[in-house]
Amino acid sequence: MANLLRGEIVAEIGGERRTLCLTLGALAELEAAFGAGDVIALAERFQRGGLSARDLQIIIASGLRGAGAAVTDDEVAAMRVDGGLETYVRIAADLIAATFGGAPQLPRPPAPQDA
DSSP states (O other): OOOGGGTEEEEEETTEEEEEEOOHHHHHHHHHHHTOSSHHHHHHHHHHOOOOHHHHHHHHHHHHHHTTOOOOHHHHHHOOOTTTHHHHHHHHHHHHHHHTTOSOOOOOOOOOOOO
């Protein structure tokens, strides 16, 4: 089960439910892959959108490795998902949102009622 407070998400990839997380090491991997000088530049690149299929592959592979999976980019490229491209985009978007603070807010308990 994913822990959104740690930036984890769960997605079905390659016929298995898998956890993804952009750890510090995974973020460093993404900085190098995208030529970003720092995490802020990386976040700004993601905000601009326009991700290629290769970008999606790198983001998903880094997220899987960040969560402990021993997978290569090429292995991830061969994994299928139900829903095709739309699902790959959603997985990457959810992972980026969980990492950079755009994760869905956890429900808050209702405020106490005055009697």
